[in-house]
Structures are given as C-alpha cells and as structure tokens.
Amino acid sequence: MSVDKATVTKIASLARIRMSDGELERMAPELSQILDWVEQLGEVDTAGVEPMTAVIPNSLRLRADVVDADPLTGGGRREDILANAPAAEHGFFGVPKVIE
Amino acid sequence: MTDLTQLGIKPLRDGVAAGEFTAREVAEAFNAAVADASALNAFIVTTPDHALDAASKVDADRAAGKALGPMAGVPIGMKDLFCTQGVQTTAASHILEGFVPRYESTVSQKLWDAGAGMLGKLNLDQFAMGSSNETSHFGNVSSPWRRTGTNAPMSPGGSSGGSSAAVAARIAPAATGTDTGGSIRQPAAFTGICGIKPTYGRCSRWGVVAFASSLDQAGPMARSVEDCAIMLGAMAGFDPKDATSLKMDVPDWAAGLDGNLAGKTIGIPREYRMEGTDAAILDSWERGKQWLRDAGATIVDISLPHTKYALPAYYIIAPAEASSNLARYDGVRYGLRDLPDGAGLQDMYAETREAGFGDEVKRRILIGTYVLSAGFYDAYYTQAQKVRALVARDFEQAFAQCDLILAPTTPTASFPLGENSEDPLAMYLNDVFAVPASLAGLPAMSVPAMQNEGGLPLGLQLVGRPFDEQGVLNAGLAIEQRAGFSAQPDKWWC
Amino acid sequence: MSSYRIHGATGDWEVVIGLEVHAQITSNAKLFSGASTAFGAEPNTQVSLVDAAMPGMLPVLNAECVRQAVRTGMAIEAQINKYSRFDRKNYFYADLPQGYQISQLYHPIVGEGSLTIDADDKAGIPEDKIIGIERIHIEQDAGKLMHDQHPTMSYVDLNRVGVALMEIVSRPDMTSPAEAGAYVRKLRAILRYVGSCDGNMEEGSMRADVNVSVRKVGDPELGTRTETKNVNSVRFVMQTIEFEAQRQVDLIEDGGTVVQETRLFDPGTGTTRTMRSKEDAHDYRYFPDPDLLPLELGEDFLAECRASLPELPDAKRARYESELGLTPYNARELTAEVETFARYETLLAETARRAGKSEAEVATQVANWALSVAPGVFKSLGDDADPAYATAQAQAAILELQAAGAISGGQAKEIYEIVLKTGREPGEIAETEGLKQQSDTGAIELAVDEVIAANPDKVEQYRGGKDKLFGFFVGQTMKAMQGKANPAVVNDLLKAKLG
C-alpha cells in the first residue's frame, strides 16, 4: 500500500481539505489503489527522454507593456472583483484575522 | 409545421436565413423542450430569456438585411464550465454555487457573436472530473437512452454528460463540451451524437474553469459531423488572452467537408485491441474500417507502443495540474465560505474546501498533491511527462505511415448509473482509448457507428495530425454517411 | 576578509550572510495581466480578473519584464538563459489569490553573475570584494494584508498581486553587516543605472530576505541559517544581521540549536521574531506552470537588450578617473547614485561648452563644485534657497566665470547664494554686485609696484633667499586691490618683478 492514513492526513492538510477520521479511513485505500496502479509507469524506459513541455510545438508569446489594453485583463474594475466575495468591506476582501 | 427540435445547426440556421421559420420560434421550441425534460437533469440552470433575446436580435438583423453569423438562430446548451456573464457558473460544484461571473469566456462570446443563443448551463461531472456524470453537486444526469427492456437510468458519459444528454434528447440542437481526457468523445459515443476535440490551442481556454491546463480543450457536440464543423468554426480562433492559444487561421471546415477519402491512409493501432473490450465495440471497429475503405481510404496496421501507459500518465498529470488549479477555491474572493466560530484563515480554507468539493474532486486533489510533494515529484510527475512525450512520439511516428487513426471511442457502451461509481479505477478505464490523443494534444472526434444488442449507441474515434481537424471531420463524415445512424432514444422523460 | 566577529563566551564567531533581494521590475503593467503597477492606488482598484484569480483566468507574459530582467542580468555579467520556464510555487495564504505564485525554480532566466562591493576602510571593508550572484528569476508579487482595520478580520488588498519582481539571489559570500549593506547599495545603484527597478525601498520596490548563520571562526561547516523576510532598508538589513548573529551565538552557547525558520524584522525594536503564518508551509510542490510555454529568447532580442545598457557604475567610475582625471574619492562619490552622475555630467558638458574647454580640463573644478561647494551653499541657505534656481545653466555660468579668472572661488559662492535666493543671472550679479576680480594687468602692476616700493627691506630679504615672504607680497597686493585681483595675475607679476 502506497499511502497510509497518516500520509493522507498530511496530504489533506497540505491541500487544505479537512478530513474526518471516517473519510480518511475510506480514502486511504482508494488512493493507495490508484497510486499502485500509476506506479506501473516505472516500467517505462525513459532514459534520454525529455519531459514534455509544450503539448503542441509552440513557444511563449509575450504581450506589450500596456496598461488596460484589454478591459478583460486590465484593472480598474473593483466592483467586478468584489462582486462575488463572501465578505467584502470598504473595498477590501475580509478574512479571519491573521497573525503574522 | 416541422418539429423544429428535430433539426440540427445547419437546417435551423438555413431555415431562419431563408425565412422558413423565425429564430424566435426556434428558441421557443427548444425552451419548451428543455422545460419538459427536467427528468434528465441535463441543465443546472436554464436561461430561456438568453435564447429568446439572441433569437430576437437575429430576427431583427435578418429583417434589416444584415449579414447573419454562422450560428444565427441556433440556441445551444452551454456546459457549466464556461463562465457566462451574469449567469451562475458552478463547474457543477458546491464551492462555486452562486458564483455569477462578471465576464464571458472567449468561446461562449464567440458563439454569441456568431448568432447563437443560450438555453441554459449544462450539468457535468464536478470540475469536469468524471466519466459518467455522477460527481455533480447538482445530481446525476440521465442519459435519454435506456438499455432495451430496462428502466435503469443510464450514464450519458462524462464529463460533458449534460451536453451529450441534451443533444441526444433533442432538447438542444448542439452544445459545448470540454475534453481533458475524453470528456467530449466518450459522452458523445455513449449517446449516439458527434463531438470533436480540436488540436490543443485551437479554442481559447480563457474563461473556462480550469481542470488540467495542458489538456483542457473546448469543442462542439452536435448531431452531425457538418454541425460540428460549423460550430467548431465559430468556437475556434486565436486569443491573445491565452498564452497557449494557436496563432493560426481557422479554416472553413464546413466548406471543406468531403467524404471522399481516396488517397488517404487510415492507421489501425494494434495496442487498442485490449482485453475487456466489448465484442460489439470490436464489431463496430471492423465496420468502421470497411466504411473507410468504401470511402476510398487504404487501411494499414500501426503501432502505438506506449498506449498502455497513457492512462496512468494521465492520472498523474491531470490531478497534479488540478490540485494547483483548484487552489484558488478558498472562500476568500468568491464562492462558498465555511467559517466556523473562532476559525482562523487556514481553518477556513480547510473547512470551505471540505464542504465545497465532492469526493472525486478531493480524491484527485489529494493524488495531485501527493505526486507533486517533496521527494515524489521526479518519480511521478517528471516520469509521467516523459511517458507523455513518448506517447506523443508514438503518434508522430504513426503519422509517418498514415493520415488518420481509427479506433473505438470507448471500451464499452454506456452503463447504468451507479454501476461503476464505487470503483474509481474501473471508472478511469472508460477513457483508455480517449486519453492518448489528449496527452498528445491531437484533434480527435467521436462519430456514432451503431447500436449494441441492448440498443445502446457505440462510437468510433478518429484521431488526426496536429491542426488537421479537416481530415478528422472528413473521415467522420465518411463514417456518418455509411453508418446511417438515425436511432433516437424513446422519449421517456416527458 | 572581514574582521567582523561576535565575541562569545566560548570564543569568537563569524557570520555568514546571503541575501535574496526582491526588486520590483519597472513596468507599466503587471507581469501577467494588464492592470497598472502604479503605487498608492485605492485598494483593489488595480486588480484584473486575472490577478484576482477568477475561474478560467490565464496569465500572459509582459515582454518588458523579461527585457528588464535580461538587461539586469547583463549588468551583473551573468549568464542569460535563452531557455527558461515558469513554475508554480503552491501554498495557501490570503495574499495569494491563485493559491500559487508563478516563479522560476528549475530554469531561471538569469544564471551565475557577480557584483563588486567597494573597499571602505571606515566600514571595515579593507579592499574591493566580489560577491557572487547565483541567479535572478522573475516572479509575481503578492497582495497586502491589513490587520488593524477591524477587530476580528484582516483586510486583503490585491493591488500588488502580480506585479513583476526580480528575485536576485546572492551567494553566501558576505561576512559582516557592512558588507551586506554595501552589497544592497551597490545592487540598488546597478538596478537604477539599468532602469530595471526604481530602488525605492520605502515603497517596497526593493526588499531583502536576509539569510544569516554563524560558525566558530575557522569552522569549514556552515551553521543552520534563518531567513528574515522583507527587510526594507539598508540599515534594517544591517540591524537584522547584527541581531540574528548575536541571537544565534547566544542560543548555541546556552546549549540550544538554531532552527531553520522564517523570521520577521521589527523596525521598532531592531529585533527579529518567528513568523507564525509561515510555520508549516515548506512543501511548495513546484511544477512547470501548464498555462505558460517555455520562454525562448532570440539573438535579436538579446542584442537589443545589450545595446540598450547604459554605462554602469564601475565602468563610469574608472572612466572618471582615467579620462577626466578625477580623484578616486570624487569618482566614487559622483557615480554612487544615478541622480548625482546625471547632474554632474550635465553640468560638466555645459561648463566645458561655455568655457570652450575640454571636459577633462574643467572636470575637477566641476567635481569640486558639484560635490562640496554647491551642496554647501545650498545647505547654508536652508529654506531661503529655491531649488528651482539651481539650474545647470546658472551653475555653469558661475563655473565659466571662475575658470576664466573673472571671479574668485569666494565670489563664486557669493554669486551662487544670490542665484539660489533670487534666480538672477550670474553674469549680471557679478557686474551689479561688484563680485568680480581684477585681471587688468595695468591696475595690478601699479599695485605691485607700490607694494615693492613700500617694502624695500622685505624685498631685500626675499631676494636674499627668504622665499616665505612671497605670501606677504601677495597679501599686500590683494589688500591694495581690495581682494578683487586675480591671484594668478598677482602671482605672475610679483614673480617677474621680484626676480
């Protein structure tokens, strides 16, 4: 078995998903089964093979340094940015108090 | 008067343009069909007014003698993975329930610009993770098809199962889909319709809720190959807002359609002849070869040696990307927030994501988190990307011998809802034939071939070289012309 | 080698310092979105849908940010990587909407380079020292949290989210607070010369993560380091090191161990403390950002970057010494800041043009003026000086009068005072206020003759070998001329007449 309950607990915490004991019990063997199955990739001889970077041969296109050239990717739309926020106050997003 | 809901994109568009009926009549007919079909649970929200408004505009434009777009007068279903301005967009999740975007995805905007209207937002597997439409927060989608002599609700496939169900049930003439590892082709095959995933980069991903960025591609799902060609033409095109968008002209695929395959060579990958594949599926494959031969093509055997490893590679890469893409659902800027009394920020994240994500989404986030975590990255992720490169190389080498590849779309026909839902691995195997083309970013299409002994549709898949959507569509047309698939599900839902 | 030592109870300790400087790249728009980067806007007004990580949003790279990072790399003579990639650094925090920062881990855009910090005896840096720079990568800035606006909530402002940063990672080559301070100052100067960062530390355009460890003098092993985040002034960087080094030594000598951790600097107390919010975030699950393809730089682009580089501090300083004949001190002072050399070069060109001389001929005069005379006058006037009157033209006019012998050094100061107070023209001031010295040989000759005639005994003694008396004759002549004689003319005439 690739992952035990303790490992799943750790992964769930990294992923910020709270999991009850029951869920952990249920999820651990499922994840193990999937991970055992993907581990067959280890059989493939990949010596000298570069990992894929671009799916279709293509290199990165850059954009010009222009502010708000396209309103869809520009700023100045605070109302849109805050419209769906669970707690928007005084133009900010509110979150539980953080101690740094 | 004809039943307008029996018509697809081209006859609707042409009928509106010719004045045989109005766009508004079309919208009203489909709005009514949608309203009658709630038993399918294909839609998460319906937007009859959107369809009517778009139709009225088309009718007014026609009256004013203005040029009409290629989708003018056609109301479509929109997979609820595309952000639509002013209309709730959920990705079938609880965590995005109530989210109303202030922006329109590039693909949906292009469709509206082409004259289409929206019937509603279609149900799907949550965050497009699933192959049966059983992971939606808003309930399963039922296929309109039933196995002969049974009443068990069947899977419409996934993740674009709302789309496939709606098109197959004739409550939408066409719908958008997205395909990450088969999510257009597999549901199309399960429901007896056509669907094409274009070359990676053809359709902008801007405004489409991301599942796995290096794999996600939008595409049309419709009743005919020609309808797919028309709609794909309206959806595709360069978008400067997507850095992976292809800066290439969009050919007029519909105009270029030609079912004569003289001079074309079709490859049959021997590795796709897997154990556990239905006899009927193998039968459909044989018929497919014959149809393509009849259309003038030469059939050759080819090898795609890494086929077996495509699926496990996919189940590392897609969850890894998803685990990161879904980190933004944190209860701060939009969507669900679960904040128990006294909880701090990190607790809020964990509670929100616990309450907001379904099991399959959690499972994939956890797998993705695990394979990227310290000490495992190279063994899993890097190895998977190397295998992916090998899968792509297999195709490249195969395309030195053939122009197109013919394979089944799925290893089985549709299955009853609930049958595979307890076993994630069994479910993943549904996409075994679809995933390789996704990993390689190739254009691929499913076309209905026949029905199995239970009356369920089976699809055939065509895979082409990068950018050769035309070749894929042409071969699809050749199959469509010869398969003569005209079966429709019995209308049990209204 | 620096001699900075912590004298502990168990012996002497040395400190090892590495700096990760985050410098905001000068650009109009953000790294991956079109929102503005301007400082000080209303909260969340400079946020695009992309920056807020709305569903379905995608990054598109700003070419100017790439250009500036490449130019910066060239300025530290670093290897420029023609192939680089962007990776995602995954962690959850309220200032990070995507849940990941787009950065470069595996393939940064700039590789190995270096800069030289200058010898500074007073600071305990006996000679020039080369500090290695491991890499420069491009990444996104995060947003800002405000904790004091609400009793139970923190407020999030995303204006800074997605602003382009260069992270400039030094080798652990520094061994004293002074060296670290000199490194930051030099780096800042280079960035400002290049124009890739405004270097404004108060506005957060430049801040340093300070990595500090200690070890017994002579110990080859490195100690465990701590990283103090976001220190935003040269002085604070130095204070952080002093405090951390002492704290670590005390800790070890008391039998404790240093924990590798992230710390925060408190400017109020000059101390550092553990940063609670970063406690558990050490598995960042970096992987290549699938929304972005590899970044490949062409030769033309690199050539354009290279051609656009200005003369850099070290080169300029060397040229000031070799071509302009300035002293090492003057050359260093004049090249330390962009504003200083820019003002100097303007004034030098203007003065040379007016005086009809080469720049080298007037360079030292202009340097002394720019470094000490002019600032002295300006300072002495306090609020009475109007900076708007301190133009290059006015100052060059004064320097021209002085170079031509028309005014003395003292008169130059007096004229400049009036210029700064009134904006009047220096030539006109010299005329009307009588601030001119006499160069008319006839008048001076008359005075010289009178002085010689009036002091036959002294003339005798001088001619007998008492050279020191020359000054007496100069003084007497100047007095007779009411201080307005050109000293050079006076000298020449006296020498000729006294024989």
Ligand SMILES: [Mg+2]
């Ligand atoms: Mg750092």
Ligand SMILES: [Zn+2]
């Ligand atoms: Zn950084």
